[in-house]
Amino acid sequence: MDINSGAAKKPKNNDQPEFARLFFAIQPAGKVRTALGDIAQKQAAQSGGRCIRPENIHLTLLFLGRTATEKIPALIAAASGVSAEPFDLTIQKTRFWKRNQIILATAETYPPELFMLADAVKTATCTAGFESDERAYKPHITLVRKAARHTPVDFDEPLLWHVTHWLLMQSEQAERGIRYNTLHRWQLG
Secondary structure (H helix, E strand, C coil): CCCCCCCCCCCCCCCCCCEEEEEEEECCCHHHHHHHHHHHHHHHHHHCCEECCHHHCCEEEEEEEEEEHHHHHHHHHHHCCCCCCCEEEEEEEEEEECCCCEEEEEECCCCHHHHHHHHHHHHHHHHCCCCCCCCCCCCCEEEEECCCCCCCCEEEEEEEEEECEEEEEEEEEECCEEEEEEEEEEECC
16 A cells, blocks of 8 residues: 555655654454444434544554654554454443544443553554654544534444454545545454
C-alpha cells in the first residue's frame, strides 16, 4: 500500500515532510463488524447523529495523530517488537459521552490482555521517540458522532469478538467522509 497517497499532506517545498494522521487499533470483522454497523445505524437514526460506517468501526489502542510519513517505517519497526496474546471481548451495551456527543459500544469489563497490548504499544512507540495521546486509556468503540441524545441499550445477546491481530491505521479524508486505511498488521500470539 502506498502510504503517501490520499490525505497525507503534500510538502510546500522539498524541505518539509508529508504528514499522516495515525493510530493503532483493533478492528472487528465478519459478524461482529456487521452487528456493530447495524447498531450504529439504528442509534444514529434515534439520536440525530452520524453513524460510523462498518468498515471504519474499531477500538483504538493508541492515538498518535499527525506523524511525518517518512517516520512510518521506524514506527512499524518499533511496534514490531510488541508481543501479546489473543483475547476475547464481550461487547454488551451502548453508552453516551454527552460532552463528546458520541454513542459508543462497550463491555462491562475488559480483559487484562487488552490493557497489556495498549500499554506495550505505547511503551514501544514512546521508547522509539514517538509522541502519543497522554490521556488515561479508556477502551470504547465509537458508533455515532454528533449525537444529540441517547437511550442506553443493553444487548440481549452480547457480541463475542475474538481478537487475533492489531493494526497501524491512517485516517484520511475521502469524498464520502473519513476513511481508515491499514498500513500494517500484526498477529497476536
